[in-house]
Amino acid sequence: MTLAIFDLDNTLLSSDSDYEWGQFLVDKGVVDKLEYEQTNKHFLEQYQQGQLDIYEFSRFAFKPLATNPMDSLLAWRNTFLKDVISPIMTSKAKDLIKHHQQQGHTLLVITATNSFITAPIVELFGIPHLIATEPKQLNGRYIAEIDGIPCFQDGKVERLKVWLKDHDESLEGSIFYSDSHNDLPLLKMVDTPVAVDPDHQLEKIATKSGWKIISLRD
DSSP states (O other): OOEEEEOIIIIIBSSOHHHHHHHHHHHHTSSOHHHHHHHHHHHHHHHHTTOOOHHHHHHHHHHHHHSSOHHHHHHHHHHHIIIIIGGGBOHHHHHHHHHHHHTTOEEEEEEEEEHHHHHHHHHHTTOOEEEEEOEEEETTEEEEEEOSSOSSTHHHHHHHHHHHHHTTOOOTTOEEEESOGGGHHHHTTSSEEEEESOOHHHHHHHHHHTOEEEOOOO
Protein backbone atom coordinates (compact mmCIF):
# COMPACT_ATOMS: atom_id res chain seq x y z
CA MET A 1 0.00 0.00 0.00
CA THR A 2 1.29 3.48 -0.88
CA LEU A 3 2.78 5.29 2.11
CA ALA A 4 2.11 9.03 2.35
CA ILE A 5 4.53 10.57 4.85
CA PHE A 6 4.17 14.10 6.20
CA ASP A 7 6.45 16.36 8.16
CA LEU A 8 4.38 18.36 10.66
CA ASP A 9 5.86 21.75 11.51
CA ASN A 10 5.65 24.33 8.73
CA THR A 11 4.29 21.58 6.49
CA LEU A 12 0.87 20.43 7.65
CA LEU A 13 0.95 23.24 10.20
CA SER A 14 1.60 26.83 9.10
CA SER A 15 3.97 27.30 12.04
CA ASP A 16 6.29 25.27 14.30
CA SER A 17 4.41 23.48 17.10
CA ASP A 18 7.55 23.07 19.24
CA TYR A 19 8.33 26.79 19.07
CA GLU A 20 4.68 27.73 19.61
CA TRP A 21 4.47 25.46 22.67
CA GLY A 22 7.44 27.29 24.16
CA GLN A 23 5.82 30.66 23.52
CA PHE A 24 2.57 29.35 24.99
CA LEU A 25 4.40 28.39 28.20
CA VAL A 26 5.94 31.88 28.29
CA ASP A 27 2.51 33.48 27.94
CA LYS A 28 1.14 31.21 30.69
CA GLY A 29 3.97 32.24 33.03
CA VAL A 30 5.14 28.63 33.33
CA VAL A 31 8.69 29.56 32.29
CA ASP A 32 10.78 32.72 32.62
CA LYS A 33 9.82 35.01 29.75
CA LEU A 34 13.16 36.64 28.90
CA GLU A 35 15.37 33.58 29.31
CA TYR A 36 13.03 31.12 27.60
CA GLU A 37 12.10 33.35 24.67
CA GLN A 38 15.74 34.09 23.89
CA THR A 39 16.80 30.45 24.12
CA ASN A 40 13.79 29.23 22.17
CA LYS A 41 14.54 31.69 19.37
CA HIS A 42 18.23 30.68 19.40
CA PHE A 43 17.38 27.01 18.88
CA LEU A 44 14.87 27.84 16.13
CA GLU A 45 17.57 29.77 14.27
CA GLN A 46 19.97 26.83 14.66
CA TYR A 47 17.33 24.50 13.23
CA GLN A 48 16.72 26.77 10.25
CA GLN A 49 20.48 26.83 9.60
CA GLY A 50 20.75 23.04 9.83
CA GLN A 51 23.02 23.30 12.88
CA LEU A 52 20.70 22.19 15.69
CA ASP A 53 22.08 19.89 18.38
CA ILE A 54 18.94 17.85 18.95
CA TYR A 55 20.13 16.53 22.31
CA GLU A 56 20.93 19.99 23.65
CA PHE A 57 17.64 21.33 22.37
CA SER A 58 15.66 18.44 23.83
CA ARG A 59 17.14 18.97 27.30
CA PHE A 60 15.86 22.53 27.04
CA ALA A 61 12.49 21.69 25.48
CA PHE A 62 11.73 18.77 27.81
CA LYS A 63 12.51 20.69 31.03
CA PRO A 64 8.93 22.04 31.42
CA LEU A 65 7.66 18.48 30.89
CA ALA A 66 9.99 17.19 33.57
CA THR A 67 9.34 19.91 36.16
CA ASN A 68 5.54 20.06 36.08
CA PRO A 69 2.90 17.49 37.12
CA MET A 70 1.18 15.53 34.38
CA ASP A 71 -2.30 16.86 35.14
CA SER A 72 -1.07 20.43 34.65
CA LEU A 73 0.72 19.50 31.42
CA LEU A 74 -2.40 17.85 30.02
CA ALA A 75 -4.60 20.83 30.92
CA TRP A 76 -2.14 23.26 29.30
CA ARG A 77 -1.91 21.06 26.23
CA ASN A 78 -5.69 21.03 25.78
CA THR A 79 -5.73 24.83 25.81
CA PHE A 80 -2.73 24.94 23.46
CA LEU A 81 -4.46 22.67 20.94
CA LYS A 82 -7.61 24.80 20.94
CA ASP A 83 -6.08 28.28 21.01
CA VAL A 84 -2.81 27.85 19.10
CA ILE A 85 -2.83 24.67 17.00
CA SER A 86 -6.35 24.68 15.54
CA PRO A 87 -5.85 28.07 13.81
CA ILE A 88 -2.64 26.86 12.09
CA MET A 89 -4.15 23.63 10.72
CA THR A 90 -4.75 24.90 7.20
CA SER A 91 -7.64 23.83 5.00
CA LYS A 92 -5.21 22.95 2.20
CA ALA A 93 -3.39 20.57 4.53
CA LYS A 94 -6.68 18.96 5.53
CA ASP A 95 -7.66 18.62 1.86
CA LEU A 96 -4.32 16.96 1.05
CA ILE A 97 -4.79 14.46 3.87
CA LYS A 98 -8.33 13.75 2.69
CA HIS A 99 -7.02 13.15 -0.85
CA HIS A 100 -4.59 10.49 0.36
CA GLN A 101 -7.23 8.90 2.57
CA GLN A 102 -9.58 8.62 -0.42
CA GLN A 103 -6.77 6.92 -2.38
CA GLY A 104 -6.54 4.30 0.37
CA HIS A 105 -2.97 5.28 1.25
CA THR A 106 -1.30 4.63 4.59
CA LEU A 107 -0.73 7.98 6.32
CA LEU A 108 2.18 8.72 8.63
CA VAL A 109 3.57 11.85 10.28
CA ILE A 110 7.29 11.90 11.04
CA THR A 111 8.51 14.83 13.13
CA ALA A 112 11.40 15.95 15.30
CA THR A 113 8.96 17.52 17.74
CA ASN A 114 8.25 15.38 20.79
CA SER A 115 5.26 13.06 20.97
CA PHE A 116 3.66 14.81 23.96
CA ILE A 117 2.98 17.81 21.76
CA THR A 118 2.46 16.09 18.42
CA ALA A 119 0.38 12.97 19.18
CA PRO A 120 -2.89 14.88 19.74
CA ILE A 121 -2.18 17.14 16.74
CA VAL A 122 -1.75 14.16 14.46
CA GLU A 123 -4.97 12.71 15.89
CA LEU A 124 -6.81 15.96 15.08
CA PHE A 125 -5.64 15.62 11.47
CA GLY A 126 -7.04 12.07 11.40
CA ILE A 127 -3.64 10.50 10.68
CA PRO A 128 -3.25 7.11 12.39
CA HIS A 129 0.56 6.78 12.52
CA LEU A 130 3.22 8.96 14.16
CA ILE A 131 6.98 8.77 14.52
CA ALA A 132 8.27 11.52 16.84
CA THR A 133 11.10 12.24 19.21
CA GLU A 134 10.26 10.53 22.49
CA PRO A 135 10.97 12.05 25.92
CA LYS A 136 11.94 9.54 28.61
CA GLN A 137 9.52 8.77 31.41
CA LEU A 138 10.10 7.44 34.91
CA ASN A 139 7.27 6.59 37.31
CA GLY A 140 4.74 8.53 35.26
CA ARG A 141 6.88 11.68 35.02
CA TYR A 142 8.91 12.97 32.10
CA ILE A 143 12.69 13.28 32.20
CA ALA A 144 14.59 15.91 30.22
CA GLU A 145 16.26 13.30 28.03
CA ILE A 146 15.51 11.63 24.69
CA ASP A 147 14.33 8.03 24.76
CA GLY A 148 15.99 6.15 21.90
CA ILE A 149 16.91 7.69 18.55
CA PRO A 150 15.85 11.32 18.04
CA CYS A 151 13.55 11.72 15.05
CA PHE A 152 15.72 14.32 13.33
CA GLN A 153 17.72 14.42 10.08
CA ASP A 154 19.28 10.94 9.58
CA GLY A 155 17.41 9.80 12.69
CA LYS A 156 14.15 10.08 10.75
CA VAL A 157 15.49 7.54 8.27
CA GLU A 158 16.59 5.19 11.07
CA ARG A 159 13.27 5.45 12.89
CA LEU A 160 11.30 4.99 9.66
CA LYS A 161 13.21 1.83 8.75
CA VAL A 162 12.23 0.31 12.10
CA TRP A 163 8.62 1.40 11.61
CA LEU A 164 8.47 -0.10 8.11
CA LYS A 165 9.70 -3.45 9.42
CA ASP A 166 7.31 -3.42 12.38
CA HIS A 167 4.30 -2.56 10.18
CA ASP A 168 5.23 -4.75 7.22
CA GLU A 169 5.28 -1.68 4.95
CA SER A 170 7.68 -0.62 2.19
CA LEU A 171 8.69 2.61 0.47
CA GLU A 172 7.49 1.41 -2.92
CA GLY A 173 5.43 4.29 -4.32
CA SER A 174 6.09 6.36 -1.19
CA ILE A 175 5.56 10.14 -0.97
CA PHE A 176 7.11 12.50 1.57
CA TYR A 177 6.03 16.10 2.13
CA SER A 178 8.41 18.47 3.94
CA ASP A 179 9.37 22.13 4.19
CA SER A 180 12.91 21.71 5.53
CA HIS A 181 16.37 20.95 4.22
CA ASN A 182 16.86 19.07 7.51
CA ASP A 183 14.67 16.36 5.94
CA LEU A 184 16.87 15.82 2.88
CA PRO A 185 18.02 12.33 4.01
CA LEU A 186 14.41 11.12 3.92
CA LEU A 187 13.36 13.19 0.91
CA LYS A 188 16.11 11.48 -1.11
CA MET A 189 14.96 8.06 0.09
CA VAL A 190 11.29 8.09 -0.99
CA ASP A 191 9.94 7.61 -4.51
CA THR A 192 8.22 11.01 -4.64
CA PRO A 193 9.68 13.88 -2.58
CA VAL A 194 7.49 16.98 -2.36
CA ALA A 195 8.73 20.33 -1.07
CA VAL A 196 6.01 22.19 0.84
CA ASP A 197 6.49 25.95 1.26
CA PRO A 198 10.20 25.06 1.36
CA ASP A 199 12.99 26.94 3.10
CA HIS A 200 15.56 28.55 0.82
CA GLN A 201 17.98 25.62 0.80
CA LEU A 202 15.30 23.03 0.10
CA GLU A 203 13.74 25.18 -2.60
CA LYS A 204 17.06 25.37 -4.44
CA ILE A 205 17.60 21.60 -4.22
CA ALA A 206 14.00 20.77 -5.13
CA THR A 207 14.15 23.04 -8.17
CA LYS A 208 17.47 21.58 -9.32
CA SER A 209 16.25 18.01 -8.74
CA GLY A 210 12.90 18.52 -10.46
CA TRP A 211 10.91 17.77 -7.31
CA LYS A 212 7.35 19.02 -7.03
CA ILE A 213 6.97 22.21 -4.98
CA ILE A 214 3.58 23.07 -3.45
CA SER A 215 2.05 25.42 -0.89
CA LEU A 216 -0.36 24.41 1.87
CA ARG A 217 -0.88 27.95 3.14
CA ASP A 218 -4.46 29.28 3.05
